[in-house]
Amino acid sequence: MDRKMANRKLIRLSQLKRKLAAENLEEIDWVTFGVIVKKVTPQSANNGRTFSIWRLNDLRDLNQCVSLFLFGDVHKEHWKTDQGTV
Numbered sequence: 001m002d003r004k005m006a007n008r009k010l011i012r013l014s015q016l017k018r019k020l021a022a023e024n025l026e027e028i029d030w031v032t033f034g035v036i037v038k039k040v041t042p043q044s045a046n047n048g049r050t051f052s053i054w055r056l057n058d059l060r061d062l063n064q065c066v067s068l069f070l071f072g073d074v075h076k077e078h079w080k081t082d083q084g085t086v
Helices: 012-024 072-078
Strands: 034-046 049-059 066-070
Touching: 012 034, 012 049, 049 072
Parallel strands: none
Antiparallel strands: 034 049, 049 066
C-alpha cells in the first residue's frame, strides 16, 4: 500500500466536496476510499442500458455520502459487489 500511495494525496470522501471547491484536483494525483453503504437495485436507462447506483461513505461522517453511478463494462463487472465492500 505504501508503494501504491507514494506521491499521492489521500482525500477522504467526507472531505471531497470541500476539496473540490477549494482545490484544482485535476492537477493533483489523489485517491479516495469508500465503503458501499447502500446499493440500489440495477435500473434501466432511457436507452435500455442497465446501470447501478452505489452510495459510498468513509465511515467518518455517515451524513456525507457520495453516489457512484456504474455504467457499461464497469456495471457488468461490479454490479454483484456486496454492500460493505471497501
